[in-house]
Amino acid sequence: MSQATQSSIRDADSFDYVIVGSGAAGSILANRLSAGGATVCVLEAGPPDHSPYLHIPAGFIKAVFNKKYAWQFSSEGTAQTNGRRVPIPQGRTLGGSTSINGLVYNRGQAADFDHWAALGNTGWSYEDVLPYFKSMERRVGGDDRYRGRKGELPVTDIDWIHPLCEAFIAGAVEQGIPRNPDYNGAEQAGVGYFQRTIDRGWRMSTAKCFLKPAMARKNLEVRTYAQATRVLFEGCKAVGVAYCHPAHPSQVRAVRARREVIVSCGAINTPKLLQLSGLGPADLLRQHNIEVVRDLPGVGENLSDHYSVRVVARVKNSQTMNQLVKGLSLAGQISRWLMKRPSIMALSPSLLHYFWKSTPELTAPDLQGVFTPASYKEGYVGMLDDFPGMTAGVWQHRPESRGQVRIRSADPLQDPLILANYLEHEGDQRTLVRGIRLARQLLRSQALAQYFDSEVLPGPLCESDSELLDFARRYGVSSYHVNGTARMGPAGDTYAVVDPQLRVHGIQNLRVIDSSVMPAMPSANICAATMMIGNKAADLIKQS
Numbered sequence: 001m002s003q004a005t006q007s008s009i010r011d012a013d014s015f016d017y018v019i020v021g022s023g024a025a026g027s028i029l030a031n032r033l034s035a036g037g038a039t040v041c042v043l044e045a046g047p048p049d050h051s052p053y054l055h056i057p058a059g060f061i062k063a064v065f066n067k068k069y070a071w072q073f074s075s076e077g078t079a080q081t082n083g084r085r086v087p088i089p090q091g092r093t094l095g096g097s098t099s100i101n102g103l104v105y106n107r108g109q110a111a112d113f114d115h116w117a118a119l120g121n122t123g124w125s126y127e128d129v130l131p132y133f134k135s136m137e138r139r140v141g142g143d144d145r146y147r148g149r150k151g152e153l154p155v156t157d158i159d160w161i162h163p164l165c166e167a168f169i170a171g172a173v174e175q176g177i178p179r180n181p182d183y184n185g186a187e188q189a190g191v192g193y194f195q196r197t198i199d200r201g202w203r204m205s206t207a208k209c210f211l212k213p214a215m216a217r218k219n220l221e222v223r224t225y226a227q228a229t230r231v232l233f234e235g236c237k238a239v240g241v242a243y244c245h246p247a248h249p250s251q252v253r254a255v256r257a258r259r260e261v262i263v264s265c266g267a268i269n270t271p272k273l274l275q276l277s278g279l280g281p282a283d284l285l286r287q288h289n290i291e292v293v294r295d296l297p298g299v300g301e302n303l304s305d306h307y308s309v310r311v312v313a314r315v316k317n318s319q320t321m322n323q324l325v326k327g328l329s330l331a332g333q334i335s336r337w338l339m340k341r342p343s344i345m346a347l348s349p350s351l352l353h354y355f356w357k358s359t360p361e362l363t364a365p366d367l368q369g370v371f372t373p374a375s376y377k378e379g380y381v382g383m384l385d386d387f388p389g390m391t392a393g394v395w396q397h398r399p400e401s402r403g404q405v406r407i408r409s410a411d412p413l414q415d416p417l418i419l420a421n422y423l424e425h426e427g428d429q430r431t432l433v434r435g436i437r438l439a440r441q442l443l444r445s446q447a448l449a450q451y452f453d454s455e456v457l458p459g460p461l462c463e464s465d466s467e468l469l470d471f472a473r474r475y476g477v478s479s480y481h482v483n484g485t486a487r488m489g490p491a492g493d494t495y496a497v498v499d500p501q502l503r504v505h506g507i508q509n510l511r512v513i514d515s516s517v518m519p520a521m522p523s524a525n526i527c528a529a530t531m532m533i534g535n536k537a538a539d540l541i542k543q544s
């Protein structure tokens with residue numbers, strides 16, 4: 001520890017727990033730990049979540065690429081992405097990515113968590129984690145064995161029904177995919193509407209549902225514009241955190257943790273902070289003149305994400321959202337939203353799901369698809385097309401390709417190098433091509449025929465496997481589900497960063513609690529599983 005930091009930590013105020021990051025996991029943790037009477041300080045690098053774009057569901061489109069509220073990361077281009085850098089924005093405000101995300105609530109398959117346990121992570125089987133999914137959610141409908149009724153997080157069904165959605169479902173059923181009323185219940189496979197973290201027209205971020213209610217407690221303090229630059233150690237014991245206002249990096253402050261420091265910065269920023277703090281691959285740290293506190297080769301490795309591709313069709317005989325967001329129609333939608341009536345202002349970006357198998361021999365879905373009666377220019381989220389359009393997106397549930405996150409320098413304000421290695425694994429290429437064929441087939445169902453005009457992307461000239469793979473390389477995008485960069489695993493697993501209690505191996509008083517610790521990708525958008533991790537981790541801490 002430098003002289004300056006030593007004196008600032010001596011003079012620092014202290015709390016039982018210091019949580020770095022107020023996202024999906026950090027906010028829930030802050031709520032649960034402060035409820036037990038412990039003093040808790042949350043450091044959040046981003047600003048408060050005052051903007052209406054962070055609260056009105058449709059505001060997502062304005063927030064995701066706004067650098068005030070989202071870290072504008074991107075993965076390096078590779079041959080598999082046709083040399084393109086792939087944007088991977090991450091939330092940077094109270095609530096983290098839950099303040100800008102796509103609002104889909106999707107837990108994954110029971111087998112995902114049984115797999116975590118089988119990898120040596122005792123306590124993380126489906127039976128172990130189900131109570132933590134249930135205790136945080138407030139859901140109407142479904143089976144009591146699977147669904148929670150009294151939690152803080154409302155999980156609701158859509159109230160805006162579009163004829164294209166109904167036709168898409170009917171078409172999928174026609175092609176052998178059953179309608180599933182609750183993919184978060186006994187069985188994931190099937191087609192239907194997404195469940196969303198939206199309540200009475202408003203986004204339900206973890207800041208809104210967990211952090212802010214807890215901020216009424218005197219023992220919880222939340223500091224915004226507080227970007228952690230380093231975890232501070234005495235020997236191998238974490239004792240506090242150095243942080244700064246991102247606009248004034250030279251004015252470093254410190255806060256002391258009497259019991260534990262908890263890193264909850266998300267799957268890109270968590271490995272970055274650990275590496276800056278001297279925890280990571282020793283060679284990398286030495287290359288940047290960072291003193292090695294512990295050589296942990298797994299920090300920043302094992303990066304996984306869902307690489308998705310969209311099939312887009314021009315629509316006839318119906319208006320789509322592309323028209324509803326323009327001129328007088330938009331004004332009408334806003335006034336409907338203000339009157340608490342069904343409106344496109346209160347929709348998640350994807351309305352329908354289909355979970356299905358890329359080959360019939362499989363016993364469970366290995367593909368997730370999404371459908372929405374809208375289309376974006378060139379298939380990229382941002383600007384809607386001028387013509388009526390619909391989109392069926394698809395990604396592989398559990399890709400094998402793995403990437404890395406590595407600091408580029410010892411400067412805490414510099415973005416790390418991200419190499420996601422999308423489609424690097426040949427099996428991933430095959431599965432995604434099958435997924436594109438399935439998405440295409442679903443848009444050409446009999447039930448949708450009255451609305452299907454023509455395919456825009458990939459287009460009629462794209463037929464063979466190699467043409468479809470080439471399309472995936474040129475048009476694929478991140479689903480923003482990065483995880484695994486500080487993965488959980490037992491001692492003896494060289495690349496494990498934390499143990500099944502989420503304590504950093506070989507270090508005292510330091511845990512990682514966020515999407516980084518996932519030992520394997522869940523078959524789902526990963527927010528629900530990350531929230532579950534925060535919810536369960538609070539109990540692990542209280543029990544230790």
Ligand SMILES: Cc1cc2nc3c(=O)[nH]c(=O)nc-3n(C[C@H](O)[C@H](O)[C@H](O)COP(=O)(O)OP(=O)(O)OC[C@H]3O[C@@H](n4cnc5c(N)ncnc54)[C@H](O)[C@@H]3O)c2cc1C
Nearest residue numbers: 021023024025045096097101102103104228266515525527
């Ligand atoms: C655009 C988008 C759409 C998505 N859509 C969905 C969806 O529909 N459904 C779904 O299930 N999942 C979705 N996800 C993924 C999901 O939201 C994330 O996986 C989840 O929020 C990750 O939780 P986390 O706690 O790991 O990190 P985050 O929620 O990202 O929180 C990390 C927090 O730490 C803060 N932080 C980072 N570094 C520092 C530092 N050095 N000091 C202080 N604070 C720091 C960040 O600013 C942030 O607030 C989406 C994500 C994005 C970005």
